[in-house]
Amino acid sequence: MKLLLVEDDAPLAAEIAKALRAENFALDHAANGEDAQHLGETETYDAVVLDLGLPRRDGLTVLQAWRAAGRTVPVLVLTARDGWSDKVAGFKAGADDFLVKPFRVEELVIRLRALVRRATAHGASRVTCGPLSYESGLGTFERDGLPLKLTGLEWRVLSCLILHKDGVMPRSQLIERVYDGDADVDSNSVEVIITRLRRKIAPARIEGVRGHGYRLLPGDPA
Numbered sequence: 001m002k003l004l005l006v007e008d009d010a011p012l013a014a015e016i017a018k019a020l021r022a023e024n025f026a027l028d029h030a031a032n033g034e035d036a037q038h039l040g041e042t043e044t045y046d047a048v049v050l051d052l053g054l055p056r057r058d059g060l061t062v063l064q065a066w067r068a069a070g071r072t073v074p075v076l077v078l079t080a081r082d083g084w085s086d087k088v089a090g091f092k093a094g095a096d097d098f099l100v101k102p103f104r105v106e107e108l109v110i111r112l113r114a115l116v117r118r119a120t121a122h123g124a125s126r127v128t129c130g131p132l133s134y135e136s137g138l139g140t141f142e143r144d145g146l147p148l149k150l151t152g153l154e155w156r157v158l159s160c161l162i163l164h165k166d167g168v169m170p171r172s173q174l175i176e177r178v179y180d181g182d183a184d185v186d187s188n189s190v191e192v193i194i195t196r197l198r199r200k201i202a203p204a205r206i207e208g209v210r211g212h213g214y215r216l217l218p219g220d221p222a
Contacts, residue, residue, distance in 0.1 A: 001026065002178070003048065004043070004073075005027055005049045006048065007031070007051045008053070008055055020112075024139065024156055026178055026179055026180050036059075037066070041069055046177060048073055048075045049108070050062065050095075052079045060089060063095060064093045067094035074097075074116065075095050076097045076108070076111055079098065079099075116163065129165045129217070130219045131201075132216075134163075148201070151196075154193055156177065161216040162216055165216045172213075174213065174214065194208075
């Protein structure tokens with residue numbers, strides 16, 4: 001899964017980015033409102049962490065522009081303001097959740113996972129597909145009730161597939177959600193990850209849909 005972090009406080013942005021990458025999220029970072037608005041309108045993200053007090057364009061203006069452009073990505077707003085009127089303004093602009101500074105990064109991670117899960121129409125925190133289960137609050141996978149050991153890239157691919165298990169995940173979107181924006185991506189890299197995952201998750205399987213992408217199925221074909 002890939003996130004956009006919009007925060008102009010460099011030390012705080014570095015702390016958040018380190019924590020999110022440690023939880024296997026891919027990440028892009030914008031330090032001002034103009035760059036944030038451009039990235040949000042041109043790239044694909046599973047969720048956005050958006051500070052309100054930004055240089056060059058404030059967070060509420062950025063959020064309003066995204067919603068006016070039809071961008072439905074879940075947005076968690078960071079703010080130093082604890083007033084009810086500020087939260088009302090944020091929700092009216094299209095925010096999905098709020099977190100008031102200072103906060104624990106662990107809480108930020110939990111809230112982001114919940115936003116992504118709800119955005120993919122999964123009400124429960126545990127998402128299953130055959131022998132696989134994904135506990136979105138903790139970010140952990142199990143196969144047949146046992147912990148499944150995954151690399152960071154494998155986790156990103158499998159979490160995308162299980163949260164979109166009722167449809168086909170386009171290859172281009174997998175690439176966008178798996179790698180940081182400045183990563184040098186080999187043309188066959190996703191296929192290599194898919195091959196490794198197929199060995200780890202059987203009897204669940206990943207089916208390639210020619211010309212479209214991949215989908216996660218609960219088991220072997222009848």
